[in-house]
Amino acid sequence: xxxxxxxxxxxxxxxxxxxxxxxxxxxxxxxxxxxxxxxxxxxxxxxxxxxxxxxxxxxxxxxxxxxxxxxxxxxxxxxxxxxxxxxxxxxxxxxxxxxxxxxxxxxxxxxxxxxxxxxxxxxxxxxxxxxxxxxxxxxxxxxxxxxxxxxxxxxxxxxxxxxxxxxxxxxxxxxxxxxxxxxxxxxxxxxxxxxxxxxxxxxxxxxxxxxxxxxxxxxxxxxxxxxxxxxxxxxxxxxxxxxxxxxxxxxxxxxxxxxxxxxxxxxxxxxxxxxxxxxxxxxxxxxxxxxxxxxxxxxxxxxxxxxxxxxxxxxxxxxxxxxxxxxxxxxxxxxxxxxxxxxxxxxxxxxxxxxxxxxxxxxxxxxxxxxxxxxxxxxxxxxxxxxxxxxxxxxxxxxxxxxxxxxxxxxxxxxxxxxxxxxxxxxxxxxxxxxxxxxxxxxxxxxxxxxxxxxxxxxxxxxxxxxxxxxxxxxxxxxxxxxxxxxxxxxxxxxxxxxxxxxxxxxxxxxxxxxxxxxxxxxxxxxxxxxxxxxxxxxxxxxxxxxxxxxxxxxxxxxxxxxxxxxxxxxxxxxxxxxxxxxxxxxxxxxxxxxxxxxxxxxxxxxxxxx
Amino acid sequence: xxxxxxxxxxxxxxxxxxxxxxxxxxxxxxxxxxxxxxxxxxxxxxxxxxxxxxxxxxxxxxxxxxxxxxxxxxxxxxxxxxxxxxxxxxxxxxxxxxxxxxxxxxxxxxxxxxxxxxxxxxxxxxxxxxxxxxxxxxxxxxxxxxxxxxxxxxxxxxxxxxxxxxxxxxxxxxxxxxxxxxxxxxxxxxxxxxxxxxxxxxxxxxxxxxxxxxxxxxxxxxxxxxxxxxxxxxxxxxxxxxxxxxxxxxxxxxxxxxxxxxxx
Numbered sequence: 001x002x003x004x005x006x007x008x009x010x011x012x013x014x015x016x017x018x019x020x021x022x023x024x025x026x027x028x029x030x031x032x033x034x035x036x037x038x039x040x041x042x043x044x045x046x047x048x049x050x051x052x053x054x055x056x057x058x059x060x061x062x063x064x065x066x067x068x069x070x071x072x073x074x075x076x077x078x079x080x081x082x083x084x085x086x087x088x089x090x091x092x093x094x095x096x097x098x099x100x101x102x103x104x105x106x107x108x109x110x111x112x113x114x115x116x117x118x119x120x121x122x123x124x125x126x127x128x129x130x131x132x133x134x135x136x137x138x139x140x141x142x143x144x145x146x147x148x149x150x151x152x153x154x155x156x157x158x159x160x161x162x163x164x165x166x167x168x169x170x171x172x173x174x175x176x177x178x179x180x181x182x183x184x185x186x187x188x189x190x191x192x193x194x195x196x197x198x199x200x201x202x203x204x205x206x207x208x209x210x211x212x213x214x215x216x217x218x219x220x221x222x223x224x225x226x227x228x229x230x231x232x233x234x235x236x237x238x239x240x241x242x243x244x245x246x247x248x249x250x251x252x253x254x255x256x257x258x259x260x261x262x263x264x265x266x267x268x269x270x271x272x273x274x275x276x277x278x279x280x281x282x283x284x285x286x287x288x289x290x291x292x293x294x295x296x297x298x299x300x301x302x303x304x305x306x307x308x309x310x311x312x313x314x315x316x317x318x319x320x321x322x323x324x325x326x327x328x329x330x331x332x333x334x335x336x337x338x339x340x341x342x343x344x345x346x347x348x349x350x351x352x353x354x355x356x357x358x359x360x361x362x363x364x365x366x367x368x369x370x371x372x373x374x375x376x377x378x379x380x381x382x383x384x385x386x387x388x389x390x391x392x393x394x395x396x397x398x399x400x401x402x403x404x405x406x407x408x409x410x411x412x413x414x415x416x417x418x419x420x421x422x423x424x425x426x427x428x429x430x431x432x433x434x435x436x437x438x439x440x441x442x443x444x445x446x447x448x449x450x451x452x453x454x455x456x457x458x459x460x461x462x463x464x465x466x467x468x469x470x471x472x473x474x475x476x477x478x479x480x481x482x483x484x485x486x487x488x489x490x491x492x493x494x495x496x497x498x499x500x501x502x503x504x505x506x507x508x509x510x511x512x513x514x515x516x517x518x519x520x521x522x523x524x525x526x527x528x529x530x531x532x533x534x535x536x537x538x539x540x541x542x543x544x545x546x547x548x549x550x551x552x553x554x555x556x557x558x559x560x561x562x563x564x565x566x567x568x569x570x571x572x573x574x575x576x577x578x579x580x581x582x583x584x585x586x587x588x589x590x591x592x593x594x595x596x597x598x599x600x601x602x603x604x605x606x607x608x609x610x611x
Numbered sequence: 612x613x614x615x616x617x618x619x620x621x622x623x624x625x626x627x628x629x630x631x632x633x634x635x636x637x638x639x640x641x642x643x644x645x646x647x648x649x650x651x652x653x654x655x656x657x658x659x660x661x662x663x664x665x666x667x668x669x670x671x672x673x674x675x676x677x678x679x680x681x682x683x684x685x686x687x688x689x690x691x692x693x694x695x696x697x698x699x700x701x702x703x704x705x706x707x708x709x710x711x712x713x714x715x716x717x718x719x720x721x722x723x724x725x726x727x728x729x730x731x732x733x734x735x736x737x738x739x740x741x742x743x744x745x746x747x748x749x750x751x752x753x754x755x756x757x758x759x760x761x762x763x764x765x766x767x768x769x770x771x772x773x774x775x776x777x778x779x780x781x782x783x784x785x786x787x788x789x790x791x792x793x794x795x796x797x798x799x800x801x802x803x804x805x806x807x808x809x810x811x812x813x814x815x816x817x818x819x820x821x822x823x824x825x826x827x828x829x830x831x832x833x834x835x836x837x838x839x840x841x842x843x844x845x846x847x848x849x850x851x852x853x854x855x856x857x858x859x860x861x862x863x864x865x866x867x868x869x870x871x872x873x874x875x
Contacts, residue, residue: 010746011677023744027845037718037769038744038823041732046680072851075679079858084865089857096850 004055008067009046013060014039024060026068031057054438070109073100077110080138081125090124094138101137104408108184114145115187116180118153151190158225159186166224168216176215183211183442189226202226208474209442219473268294268310276317279326291330299337308338312347319354320475322510322541327351342372349381353388354511356543358573361385376402380411387419390575395419410440414449421453429453444476451483452609460487478504478512485519486609498523514542515608521548522608526601530556543569543577544608550584551600559588576607625760625831626726631790639786644796647803659806660799666737666815667795671840672752672761672828674733675745678844678855684750684836685862685870691833692731718769721783726831733828735763735798737816739843739873742825749843752830756838758791760831765801767827788829798826841871 004024006013013024015031021039022031034042043049048071052063079085079093100106119126125142126149133139145152159177167173180186185206192202203226212218271294278287291314298307311334318326331348338344345368352361365382372378383398399416402409417432433450440446447466454463464487467480485500501523504516517540524533525548533552537545546565553562562584569581580603587593587600623629630636651660674692676684684690719727733752734741741749765771765787776783789797802818810818819826847853856872863870 009677009679009683011679012744012746025744027743027747032744034744035767035770035823036773037767037771038742042745046677071679072855075682076851076854079854082858085858085861089854089861092850092854092857096854099850 003051003053004057004060004063005043005049005051006055006060006063006067007043007046007049008064008069008071009048010043011064011068012042013064013067014042015055015057015060022057024057024064026064031060066103066105069100069103069106073097073106074110074113076100077114077138077141081119081123083122083124091134094133094135097141098135098137101141107137107141110141111144112184112187113181115148115152115155115184115190117156117186118149119145148190148194151193152186154193155186155189158189162221162224166217166221172216176212176218176221179211179215183209185209185212192226204474208444208476210444211442268298268306271297272310272313272317275314279318279321279323284323284326287326295333295337304337305341308334308341308344311337312344315347315351319351319511320509322514324351324354324541327354342368342375342378346375346377346381349378349385353381353385356572356574356577358385358389362389376406376409376412379405380409380415383412383415383419387415387422388574390578392419392423396423408439410436410443410446413439414443414446417446417449417453421449421456426453426457430457444474444480448476448480448483451480451487455483455487455490455609456606458490460491463487472503472507475509475512478507478509478516482512482515482519483609485516486605489523489605494523511542514540514545518542518545518548519605519608521545521552522601522604525552525555526597528555543572543574547577547580547584547607548604550581551604554584554588555597557589562588580604580607627723627730627762627829627831628760628790630723631762631788633785636785636788639784640789640793640797640800643786643800647800651803651806654808656803656806656808659808659810660803662812663802663806663810663815663818664795664799666812667735667798667819670735670737670794670798670819671739671754672733672757672830673736673739673741673749674731674752675741675743675747675749677746678748678847678852678859680746681748681750681842682855682859682862685839685859685868688835688837691835717779718772721772721779722764722768723829729831731830731832731834733830734820735794735826735828737819739841740816740820740875742820742823744823747845750839751841751843752834752838753840754791756834757830761791762788762829763791763794763797764788764827764829765797766824768829794826801826836866836868836870839868839870841873843873843875846874 002017004013004015011026014034015022015024019036021034021036023034023038023042024031048067050067052060055063076093076097080090080097082090085093125146128142133142159180162173164173167176188205189202192205203223206212206222206226207219212222215221271290275287275290275294278284278290291311294310295307298304298310311330315327315330315334318324318330328348328351331344331351334344335348345364349361349364349368352358352364362382362385365378365385368375368378369382379398379402383395383402386392386395386398389395396416396419399412399419402412403416406412413432413436417429417436420426420429420432430450430453433446433453436443436446437450451463451466454460454466464484467484467487469477469480472478472481481500481503485497485504488494488497488500498520501516501519504513504519507513507516517536521533521537524530524536530552534549534556537549537552540546540549546569550562550565550569553559553565566581566585569577572578572581580600583595584600587595624632648657648660651657684692716727719730723730734745736749736751739749739751771787772783775787787797798819805818805821842859844856847856856874860872862868863872
């Protein structure tokens with residue numbers, strides 16, 4: 001065994017190499033060589049010991065510091081709410097906790113645990129108001145935990161309701177639960193309920209997490225967990241409110257406000273679900289009508305900010321279902337209603353990006369980033385548009401500055417790697433992805449990115465290992481499947497590739513589905529089944545599918561049709577699309593060809609994978 | 612492990628104590644002790660040896676833990692000090708399939724056959740401070756809570772077996788364990804070579820626990836906060852440590868545990 005075993009509770013890390021071990025502790029500056037006999041007892045009663053196989057003797061100390069901060073932070077939070085402790089102790093603990101909360105991972109660690117079950121009735125936090133706390137970060141933590149108590153209760157009740165038999169083996173449920181707590185799944189559920197997010201998106205987020213896949217029946221369990229929550233909501237909330245009534249009988253006004261707020265929230269959720277359903281069914285007029293009613297209701301009740309949030313949620317749904325125009329319209333409306341909310345501007349910019357209006361998208365992201373410099377989404381959005389415009393050095397600089405300011409932002413770090421890939425700096429791109437995957441092992445986007453770099457480098461086996469699963473529940477899993485199909489194609493396994501591309505017809509995300517269809521069309525085109533390829537791609541609306549369409553018409557010698565599609569792309573500012581469509585235009589009609597048909601197939605497959 | 616005679620259910624003692632009481636063990640330890648004393652006397656260190664042994668008569672069993680784990684143990688009567696095996700067999704603790712773990716298990720099975728999963732480990736101490744590598748907080752256990760079920764071993768059992776009897780199939784030699792009331796004889800015999808004519812009483816504690824070399828205390832069965840007599844802890848250097856130590860004092864006061872806390 002090599003690596004380090006680290007426990008924040010015990011305050012000890014042991015670095016092991018072969019038959020030797022060194023102890024790193026908070027009390028000693030230098031690692032101490034220890035005997036075999038000491039080793040197992042160093043961790044005492046600690047329940048948090050973890051093995052880091054890649055750790056070095058130097059990194060073991062850093063890992064220990066991080067583990068100690070997390071555990072200590074949790075201890076201090078518990079002391080802060082412990083009625084058995086004196087005022088002096090609680091003040092000391094809040095002061096120390098305030099310092100520790102400077103580390104974002106400490107807050108996350110504590111929240112993941114505090115969100116896993118409701119606070120006990122004896123907890124002092126239940127009787128406090130955040131504004132009464134002297135320390136701002138502790139107050140923010142207190143507020144987030146208190147605001148979510150009803151959702152935490154429901155999430156816990158939903159989890160407890162899942163039969164033990166569903167976990168396959170004895171002890172499976174507590175083990176799965178401890179991983180869910182550790183990884184913040186209870187928090188995900190509570191936050192999803194509190195923010196009014198859809199059940200589906202919470203399910204998808206949970207299903208995408210690699211760390212749950214080792215548990216038998218994990219998919220069924222997670223789906224069941226996320227599904228049962230809305231059903232339990234009413235009863236659960238009533239219970240909370242009754243308890244609240246008992247506990248806070250001296251605060252009747254707050255109580256009645258809470259009830260009204262929740263009912264409104266429930267109604268909004270129902271309305272949003274109905275709108276989503278109408279979009280799925282293609283009943284667009286009905287969807288529009290429902291949207292108007294929802295917005296009108298929220299604006300009339302004096303909450304235009306909530307109306308804007310609803311519109312943004314719906315805009316995101318519309319995007320996922322392939323209705324880019326609705327995404328644009330609704331997010332534009334949201335901007336009017338709540339101009340002080342960066343979220344709405346980002347959603348609007350994303351819509352502009354989706355329809356290919358890159359200059360406008362860039363302008364919106366830029367102004368949002370300038371108005372809200374702490375908004376990471378605006379900054380990564382700006383970088384993404386710069387990348388799409390082909391302004392790679394600018395995009396790289398934008399991502400790098402975001403990574404510098406927000407080192408834990410996985411989008412920025414993956415984006416930086418993506419730009420390095422686009423610049424052809426593949427070893428650097430690989431290194432950037434590797435560090436991102438190492439720091440965020442559960443992040444499938446980074447893993448997909450790393451796989452695509454391997455494909456570009458011709459290291460197909462390593463790429464395949466990263467996207468080997470054929471599971472398709474989430475958007476990123478579908479993208480992984482697309483990468484896998486591309487690898488099969490590169491390896492000359494055409495049959496397998498075609499089968500995987502065909503599977504993409506079942507994808508729920510319009511933009512990703514379009515990639516699968518376009519890839520199928522490219523394969524048909526390559527086999528000279530041009531009419532079939534044309535029939536397959538004709539109704540697709542993505543920019544990439546337009547490129548494939550141009551190539552098909554070019555090969556069919558339907559030059560005027562090809563030019564019509566080219567015209568549709570005339571406003572497009574996406575660098576990769578401009579480049580390939582320009583080359584296609586140059587190779588239309590009679591005359592010598594500068595680029596072979598095979599090369600175009602290769603480039604189109606690449607374009608679809610990178611999209 | 613059997614603690615009663617099957618035909619009459621009479622309590623027949625704790626297995627570790629029974630083992631230390633085995634005539635072979637007792638005789639071998641007597642021999643070690645006599646030779647150590649003889650050697651000390653021959654080197655004009657007889658009085659020092661006697662003084663050391665007298666001090667050892669008041670030695671205490673100490674377990675060390677981090678502040679966090681100490682607070683966890685003291686927080687409730689229901690929290691018991693778990694054994695290494697209970698931790699690794701429970702869901703909470705990572706169990707590494709490492710060379711060290713297998714060595715530990717193999718050694719424990721040799722030294723404490725069939726009852727090793729019930730043994731808790733500590734160190735013998737003169738000043739109440741334990742082995743610092745185990746944790747910053749030393750908990751001194753009440754003699755009354757452990758004396759009938761505790762034995763002591765020459766040193767850390769794994770290190771001992773690796774050094775003295777590395778072949779797994781060979782028996783562990785007798786004379787290196789003692790029951791609680793004879794711990795002073797064993798510790799004096801062990802410490803004799805380190806006793807210098809210049810040794811002072813103040814240095815005795817450092818002879819008994821010399822960094823990671825110590826006399827191991829083996830306690831059969833669980834203990835909880837009621838078994839703790841006092842706590843010694845290095846003066847906290849940061850806010851967080853101060854807060855946790857303050858919380859430990861609060862719980863001791865609130866639950867009237869009567870545990871003294873000493874900072875050094």
